[in-house]
Amino acid sequence: MAYIQIKDASYAYPGGFLAVDDINIEIEKGENVAIVGQNGAGKTTTVKMLNALQRPTKGEVLIGEMNTKDHTTAQVSRVVGYVFQNPDDQIFHATVIGEVEFGPKTLGLSDEQIKKQVDYALKITGMAKFRDENPYNLPLSVRKFVTIAAIIAMDTEVMIFDEPTAGQDLEGNRRLGQILKTLRERGKTLITISHDMEFVCENFDRVIVMADKKVVASGTPRDIFWNFDVLEKARLKQPYVSRLCRALGLDGELLYMDEAVQAIREKCLG
């Protein structure tokens, strides 16, 4: 049985607006999964159901042994950490260190353990140098890393990142990739929403595609980005490299830069 199970779950906002319509998702412990799809497809609502910020209005969500309907959001969020799409919805302390310490301090840990987790989070996100800074003096893209550090410091089993790539530059994207890799090596279960298809191909083993409130596909980046039915449904395009390879008539469902270089080189130089 999968570690995370979303079973026949729907979510309707008070007032009746249906944001997620009867979805099923299974995620194993230690998996690194991306969720893609258009604005309004239901991605954020889905992940908010995982840490009980929202509870399904139909169906259920299980994290290990825990059914979110039987637990408070505070209990679930000890296991599932969620980094908000908009950092300003999350930040409420006047210093970076205050923000990052807040979560672990609620967990009843020893001071020594709190310091260890906080230092680790600041280090891997590159935020240590901004320790005493007011988060609002930092650019939005950097503020996002403050909120990521705040969740990593809680050392939850599952971590969810909602559009961390938005507004990031080259270095920001590289750092995000590195953070995912490091957390993965520590056995964390990671779920990331992103609109950056290149980033998705580079950093994830599995991609879940949502469209119009439903899950329309799940598979490896190669399965997804060469499935034109799915791409059409979700109004997504292939990554640039795949699009070019297709235009050039190259076989092999190519996805990565190095594969494309090799295939083109063979055609040109034999």
Add this chain to the structure above:
Amino acid sequence: MDTVIEFKNVTYSYPLTDVPAIKDMSFAIERGKFYGVIGENGAGKTTLCALIRGFAPSFYQGTLQGQVLVEGKPTTDFGPGELSLKIGYVFQNPFNQISGVKDTLFEEVAFGLENFGVPVDEIERRVTEVMKLTDIWQLAEKNPFELSGGQQQRVALASIIVLKPDILVIDEPTSQLDPEGTEKVFKIIEMLKAEKKTIILVEHKVDLIAEYADEVMVLRNGKLIRFGDKQEVLSDMSLLDEGVQLPQMAILGNKLRQAGVPLDTIPVTEAQADEVIGRAMQKGRA
């Protein structure tokens, strides 16, 4: 050359800082062209926009050395509100732009035109047209604060293009949009360019800059480190070491050359890559 904006040895520092956000910058912007501004976060891109629009130093205060000229006149000599008629400014964070005094999206988008004293029937016509263009017409009755980040970004853009300014300064308008929504914004900008508007766009999605912009400005640590034709700037691989993302097609082209594939040029767009690489493959077959 019909210069519309000019920086002459501009150095600018925000209040209470010793480090200038913009350092000794000089360049000229030509009327009717589309400029893509790229560079790492903190390089000075948003400050550059604020200087063009005159928010720096008039609103942000701070110290300005050198001159920022709009149509030959220093921004500091324009009266309050005067520059807003010439330059439309779309904020990076749409939340900073929404007026907070209007209950519906329709009224929000109409807010600027009302202030300009445009007749009511013309306001209705223009607002309707722009809201349809930016895909927010179906939200017309909603409260501006009930929208998602992506929707707010579209509102911010709509509220400015409805004013039909000659110059548009647009700061990362697509950061929260999905790929289709992003492409749509670029199509709208392309349409504005066809109307001879001058466009200055800050954007991280460099593949789209490669496809749509005319010229590219690259900022780093407050300095303008490259400025010129997009083909020339975006095929310069040394920029990767300066924290600047380059188009996928340029990176691929460079790797192909390194692998011994003879390409006449380093492509920066898909169409160009298809052509240049296609040609090399044909030669290979011959």
